[in-house]
Amino acid sequence: MKHKRGLGLIAFIFLVLFLVAFLALAIYLVRLDSIVRERFEGQRWEIPAKVFARPLEIFKHAEILQPDLIQELKLLGYKSANDYTKPGTYSIKANSLYIHTRGFDFGDAVEPEQVLALQFDSKSIAEVRTTKPSSTGIVRLEPMLIGGIYPQHKEDRVLVQLKDVPQTVIDALIATEDRQFFEHYGVSFRGIARALVSNATGGTRQGGSTLTQQLVKNFYLTPERTLKRKANEALMALLVEFHYSKEEILEAYLNEVNLGQNGNYSINGYGLAAQFYFGQPLRELNIAQQAYLAGLVQGPSLYNPWRNPELALKRRDIVLNNMLVMGKLTQEQYEREVARPLGVIDKPNLGPAKFPDFMDLVRRQLRNEYQETDLTNKGLRIFTTLDPLVQIRTEQAFKNGVKRLIQGQPNRLRDLQGAAVVARPENGEILAAVGSTQDFTGFNRVLDAQRQVGSLLKPVIYLNALESGRYHWASPIDDSAISIRAPDGKTWTPKNYAGTENGLVPMSRALAQSYNLSAVRLGQEFGIGKFQSQLRQLGVNNNLPNYPSIFLGAVSMSPMDVLGLYQNFATGGFNYPRRSIRAVVDANGGLLERYSLNVSSSISPANAYLINFGLQEVMRSGTGRAAYAQLSSDLALAGKSGTTNDNRDAWFAGYSGNHIAVVWLGLDDNKVMGLTGSSGALPVWTSIMRQLPNKPVNLVQPANIQWQWIDGTQGNLLSAESCSGALHIPLLVNTIPRQVAPCAAHYYQAETPVDINDPTPSEFSNADEIQQYIRQSEEDMEKELSESRVISSGQYAGY
Incomplete structure (x- = not known):
């Protein structure tokens, strides 16, 4: 009897323990289920904000040359082809260019994939034919991705939908990683057994994980190799399969899996990997390229094509063979694809930013207007004003121009620094920015180099004289010695750059030759207060000193500040806010912000027309005349040089009818460099302007x-x-x-x-x-x- 009671007690204890274990397991499964569903049905990934250049607009009579358009297509990763049947291809036939566009979702409008047939004349697109109708007559190419604003864990991805993924990518992945994917329920016992046998017998090491388990491991778990993590992986894989379809799981996997590393940034998902390794969207890859991506799953570092090209090629061929064995490729297809070279690009074209100086402008504007978390994980799309062709040409011209100057004075100028910025006068859009003669370090001289501007402020003195009605460009101005007693009792005696005096000279000559004495005398006539007021009216918000040397540019400004000042002159008297962003769109395509034109009048049209003439005289006969040795005089350029005391800073600001550019050169330690605005900044400015498709300055002549x-x-x-x-x-x-x-x-x-x-x-x-x-x-x-x-x-x- 006691024995029976003992057995009953043991059975009861085991039953209680079983129920407790069952209850604990149930509670644990409920918790795991909550984790699975919360992540899978919520925001799955922190998607960094993506920053795009301006889209190139194509329409009849657009002033685009065929070579420039082809260069833009190459920057976008388009390939030359005879038949242009695939998106992302183009074909040149005589004077015609055929483009199979990729299409693009701009948020407020979707540009469809289509074929364009373009004909060119000597200056523009003469004819445009399209396979899709357009109510505006304008077709936009997809904008170039120039960078992103990444979360702290530095992951990046380009989301793809399963319907847009080529079937051959799925075939390659399943044939290599999980052949029973569509049959199992998250865990493959056959795969586990096969892996155990292969590993135990010394064969090729294999993993028994299904695609679902791999997704769970990457999506939810840490990479630690413990029994607990493996058990969690299996349980969660079963839960994922219970709640979601194979198609949903596969789409999540294609976007989650890690396929490489670009410096500190991980390459996640097939959408981004296609761009990283091949410079093309996933759907434009050939089968061999798709097979290579599928093979990367087992070891992105091991099969890195730049470090281990032979291993990478061998791995790709294994995947192609798997597809042949599974009947996903014919023998003919297999032989064609296995004969291809690896086909990766020379170096990764993705990174923190292609144009870091310009991206810095964008980041600073965004961080004044958005929360950091919105920028790093909400998938915003930022459409900027950057023109990639102008940016590339400005960078090259700027750095080559500075290099030539350094070669002339290698010892004194070896640390020469500078900045350049180019914009459209008519709307304030920044087209290009270069903040250093070397690689970007975070100190962006376009914004951060606050340096005295010298003679760049003289046009404001002459503007005051013109507005007074007492002077015109032929009025005689006294260019003779002057001494001024400052408020602190000290006497200031300015001198001309050459140390000479010129007596009475026409006002146009005084500006064109940048005479200091005549500028100071004229400035004194109207007073420092009037000069400061005029600068404020023109948008200069910098700290303005209250002593006479302000007339000769004793004001610290950045190249971006100077751009804003001269934009008033280039537009005929209108002030446009400088901007690097056109629009911000959320992950669902909703327009969050469109940056409209907030223009204000700063100079009357008549006086703007007059000051423009004075700046044109600088180029025709004054300190800027050397530019016409390389640029056509038909452009009627306008501009002004600037040089500070002891030649510490060299400036040039000037404009054509459709571009305004500012160049600053100097040493970061503010030591004497020996270059003037004319001998240093002007040659660099001229080199930049030579690379741009300029129109003549042609301000409308007012009736008065x-x-x-x-x-x-x-x-x-x-x-x-x-x-x-x-x-x-x-x-x-x-x-x-x-x-x-x-x-x-x-x-x-x-x-x-x-x-x-x-x-x-x-x-x-x-x-x-x-x-x-x-x-x-x-x-x-x-x-x-x-x-x-x-x-x-x-x-x-x-x-």
């Missing part, structure tokens, strides 16, 4: 501006082209002189004849009266001067 010949000696007399020292300049109508120089008297016939020998010029009451006399005497003037030409509006050309 007229061109007249003015005596260049006295500055207050109407003159003519044939008169010595005459200047042909634009003037505000109400500033046109009322008197005529004796040399030009016979051009202006009045009711009472003018004695050209009379030193006292004839007087007119206003400009309209002058025009009336000109119209009335046109016949007589034609008889007297058969070679002269008069324009009836009162504007003279040719005199």
